[in-house]
Amino acid sequence: DAKTTQPPSMDCAEGRAANLPCNHSTISGNEYVYWYRQIHSQGPQYIIHGLKNNETNEMASLIITEDRKSSTLILPHATLRDTAVYYCIVGTGANNLFFGTGTRLTVIP
Amino acid sequence: NAGVTQTPKFRILKIGQSMTLQCTQDMNHNYMYWYRQDPGMGLKLIYYSVGAGITDKGEVPNGYNVSRSTTEDFPLRLELAAPSQTSVYFCASRPGQGVAGELFFGEGSRLTVL
Numbered sequence: 522d523a524k525t526t527q528p529p530s531m532d533c534a535e536g537r538a539a540n541l542p543c544n545h546s547t548i549s550g551n552e553y554v555y556w557y558r559q560i561h562s563q564g565p566q567y568i569i570h571g572l573k574n575n576e577t578n579e580m581a582s583l584i585i586t587e588d589r590k591s592s593t594l595i596l597p598h599a600t601l602r603d604t605a606v607y608y609c610i611v612g613t614g615a616n617n618l619f620f621g622t623g624t625r626l627t628v629i630p
Numbered sequence: 631n632a633g634v635t636q637t638p639k640f641r642i643l644k645i646g647q648s649m650t651l652q653c654t655q656d657m658n659h660n661y662m663y664w665y666r667q668d669p670g671m672g673l674k675l676i677y678y679s680v681g682a683g684i685t686d687k688g689e690v691p692n693g694y695n696v697s698r699s700t701t702e703d704f705p706l707r708l709e710l711a712a713p714s715q716t717s718v719y720f721c722a723s724r725p726g727q728g729v730a731g732e733l734f735f736g737e738g739s740r741l742t743v744l
Contacts, residue, residue, distance in 0.1 A: 555731040564634075564720050564735030565673070608672065614730035615661060615722075616688075620672035 539596040543609030634736035653721030660726035662704040
């Protein structure tokens with residue numbers, strides 16, 4: 522299974538865009554990129570996913586490079602409630618999703 | 631909808647005791663999963679089920695058992711608890727259609743084995 526590399530932590534000023542990078546250089550052609558977040562000790566929450574194209578929903582945007590070896594999750598206007606651990610995951614389905622240690626995003630007032 | 635409900639939220643066990651973590655979902659999802667999360671770590675898949683009567687092992691199944699007699703329920707059984715099973719356990723589910731990796735998680739069950 523392809524694995525991902527994320528920075529362990531990032532800070533972002535409230536109201537600014539938070540750009541969370543992820544490297545997945547060994548991703549296979551049929552593997553999706555998924556993003557989840559985990560606020561404090563709650564259960565993880567699905568954010569967005571993509572295969573090749575950039576995607577946007579009400580929570581975030583996902584930018585995937587053309588070679589699919591990396592991606593960026595963008596929270597356009599970060600709020601204090603976006604402080605969480607963000608997981609970048611690649612896989613073909615839920616049975617092979619590998620949750621690493623993610624990026625701890627701290628939104629600063 | 632309540633979503634995915636896990637009980638108990640907290641439990642302390644002595645070494646060698648057994649217990650069952652309960653998980654139920656009211657979304658009529660076919661797929662259900664059990665993960666564990668050790669402090670400061672990511673989630674690891676213990677067992678999963680693609681429908682009633684069907685279960686399969688994940689990455690770390692040793693020391694656990696599951697059953698899936700109904701669509702709604704997916705209990706996780708710990709036999710002969712060990713300190714290494716101290717962890718937070720998350721149950722998740724997803725429908726049979728739609729995004730294969732979009733899971734709906736419960737709030738977790740925090741287990742301590744002393």
